[in-house]
Amino acid sequence: xxxxxxxxxxxxxxxxxxxxxxxxxxxxxxxxxxWYQQFPGKGPALLIAIRPDVSEKKEGRFTISFxxxxxxxxxxxxxxxxxDSATYFCAAKWGYQKVTFGIGTKLQVIP
Amino acid sequence: DVKVTQSSRYLVKRTGEKVFLECVQDMDxxxxxxxxxxxxxxxxxxxxxxxxxMKEKGDIPEGYSVSREKKExxxxxxxxxxxxxxxxxxxxxxxxxxxxGGSYNEQFFGPGTRLTVL
Numbered sequence: 387x388x389x390x391x392x393x394x395x396x397x398x399x400x401x402x403x404x405x406x407x408x409x410x411x412x413x414x415x416x417x418x419x420x421w422y423q424q425f426p427g428k429g430p431a432l433l434i435a436i437r438p439d440v441s442e443k444k445e446g447r448f449t450i451s452f453x454x455x456x457x458x459x460x461x462x463x464x465x466x467x468x469x470d471s472a473t474y475f476c477a478a479k480w481g482y483q484k485v486t487f488g489i490g491t492k493l494q495v496i497p
Numbered sequence: 498d499v500k501v502t503q504s505s506r507y508l509v510k511r512t513g514e515k516v517f518l519e520c521v522q523d524m525d526x527x528x529x530x531x532x533x534x535x536x537x538x539x540x541x542x543x544x545x546x547x548x549x550x551m552k553e554k555g556d557i558p559e560g561y562s563v564s565r566e567k568k569e570x571x572x573x574x575x576x577x578x579x580x581x582x583x584x585x586x587x588x589x590x591x592x593x594x595x596x597x598g599g600s601y602n603e604q605f606f607g608p609g610t611r612l613t614v615l
Contacts (some may be wrong), residue, residue, distance in 0.1 A: 395537070418601035424515070429501070429587055429606025475539060479601050482589060483528055484546065484555075489539040 389413075390478050395457045399495050403462040403475025409476035411492065412457060416478035421461050423465075424473045434473070440472070466495045499588045500524070501532045501607035503588055516575040518610050520588030527593040529571035530604065531555075531563060533577045534585040546571055547593065 391410045394453035399405045409419075434460070436443045436450045449462045463470055469496045476488040522529065525590030531543040532550035532555075541556060544563040552563050564572045571590075575582055589604040 388548070392539070420601060420603070427608065429608050431606065432603045435601055435603075447509060480613055483593070484542065485604065486542075486556075487532075488541040489537055 390476055390486050392476050392491060394491060395489065396492045397494070399463075399466045399493065400493055401466060401468060401497050403466050403495075405461075405466045405495070406435045407461045407471070407474055407476065407494055408458065410452075410456075410458045411478055412476070413480065414415065414457075416486075418479040419450070419452065419459055420479065422475045422477060422487070424475065425490050426472075430473075430475060435441075435479050446488075463493075466493075468495045468497055471495050476493050501588055501590055501605050503586075503607040503610050505610050506608065507611050509576050509615065510575075511615055512579060513603065514575075514578050514614075516578045516612065516614075518573040518575075518586055518588075518612070520571045520573070520590075520607055521569055522571075522588075522590040523604070524590065524605070525568065526590035527568070528602075528604075530589040530591075530593045531561075531571065531585045531590065533557070534587055534609070540587065543573065547559075547577075559615075577613075582612065583614045584612060586612055590598045592595050595597065 422430035423433040424430040441443045447464045452459045473490045501522045504515045532540040541610045545553045562574045587609045588607040591602040591604045
């Protein structure tokens with residue numbers, strides 16, 4: 387199945403808190419897992435990506451945790467800031483550069 | 498800096514009209530994509546092109562066609578627009594690279610076209 391299940395659909399976090407977005411998949415043919423960030427009025431932009439043979443990848447305040455056996459992965463945003471307020475999409479790559487996206491999580495970081 | 502531009506930010510059309518959405522990228526990318534974005538459904542792939550004149554259907558191709566006559570330009574065509582095609586349409590492009598398993602070439606997105614079909 388070319389599906390990626392993403393939750394929650396919306397998330398409100400206090401400034402300085404940790405934002406956590408979860409995704410799950412079934413298809414073991416997925417071979418790369420990118421996350422995209424979309425601000426209002428803009429197209430999505432690549433935030434961070436991970437291969438399934440890596441359990442964790444960190445870039446600044448953003449960390450992907452990957453659990454291959456459970457077929458789950460998550461995005462953690464540490465020290466969340468109002469500027470992080472955006473919609474986040476998890477995704478999975480399969481075949482020749484095709485990508486299946488989750489439904490998106492609208493994050494709001496309140497001061 | 499990679500730039501993907503889309504011909505219109507907002508478009509209003511009537512049911513039954515033929516609609517053209519244009520996308521141009523300036524980075525000599527081989528791959529180009531058309532997605533539609535709807536609340537609660539995320540981004541869904543309509544069509545994908547990996548070379549000039551080459552195309553592949555995505556998850557929801559019904560009611561759409563595409564054209565890629567030049568490497569930098571990828572057009573989405575709604576042959577006879579219907580109200581259920583009211584949506585945000587996003588174009589993206591990426592390098593081919595190896596395309597092999599374990600590698601990922603970032604997709605660069607345009608700002609989107611919000612199409613309303615009345």
